[in-house]
Amino acid sequence: MPARSRTRRAPTARSRARSVEIVDRLERAMPDVKIALEFQDDLQLLVSVILSAQSTDVGVNRATPALFGRYPDAAAYAAARPEDLWPYIRSLGLYRNKAKAIVAAARAIAEEHGGRVPRTREALEALPGVGPKTAGVVLVHLGAGHAFPVDTHVGRVARRLGLTREEDPDRVERDLEALVPEERWAKAHQLFVWHGRRTCIARAPACSRCAVEALCPKRGVPPSLRR
Structure with missing residues (x-):
């Protein structure tokens, strides 16, 4: 028998108000929140984000100055082979796949x-x-539109706060977009990233210094870690 699909209900006014209050409190606690990747133009942003998968922003920022100096535009990447990028990004996880993705994306950007x-x-x-x-x-970081991208930090924070029960990032994103006003998606995304890295840590959440503890049901957090 095929699995039944989960019925998705529209959020209530109360749940939306609670979500906005969560974003408000996080913003007051982290007023200077911003993307940690270092870039100077649109292409550098795209390359940095591709490199950041399963890598730290610190590691990406160490690797990119030399890479950006060697490949200043899409045409330069498009003319390269993926293995030409390896020496610049070898310190990052999955660097072979990332090099392949960067070159392929750059060729499409140059050609299309x-x-x-x-x-x-x-x-x-x-x-x-x-x-x-x-x-x-x-x-969102180009300022070109609204989105609420979901990485591991955003997903974890959203589930612990009871904003979603989903595991699939696309489904989590849809739940969050239904709860938070569209004009605040980009800021809320970055707030959840920072909160997940600094406070709502995967293995040991620092609930005692959490700005939204009073609003958090701590779903999935063992009682021994709720401190």
Whole structure:
């Protein structure tokens, strides 16, 4: 017998108000929140986000200055072979796959978009090696549209706060977008990332210094870690 699909209910006004209060409290606690990746233009942002998968932002920022100096534009990447990028990004996880994705995306940008990173989610997701999360992050940090991209931190924080029960990032994103006003998606995304890295840590959440503890049901957090 096929599994029945879960009925998705529209959030209530109360749940939306609670979600907005969570974002408000996080913003007061972290007023200077911003993306930690270092970049100077649209293409550098895209490359940095691709490199950040399963790697730390600190590690990416160490690797990119030399990479960006060698490959200043989409045409330069497009003319390269993936293995040409390896010496610059070998310190990062999955560097072979990332090099392949960067070169393929750059070739599409050079051939189909005049060398400029596209500024719609559909066009970004159509680039080789660019998935929904990467496209969403690039979109919001280009200031080109609204999105609530979900990485491991955002997903974990959202589930612990009871904002979603989903595991699939696309489903989590839809739940969050239904709860938070659209104009606040980008800021809320970055707040959840920072909160997940600094406080709502995977193995040992620091609940005692959490800005939203009073609003958090701590779903999935063992009682021994609720301190």
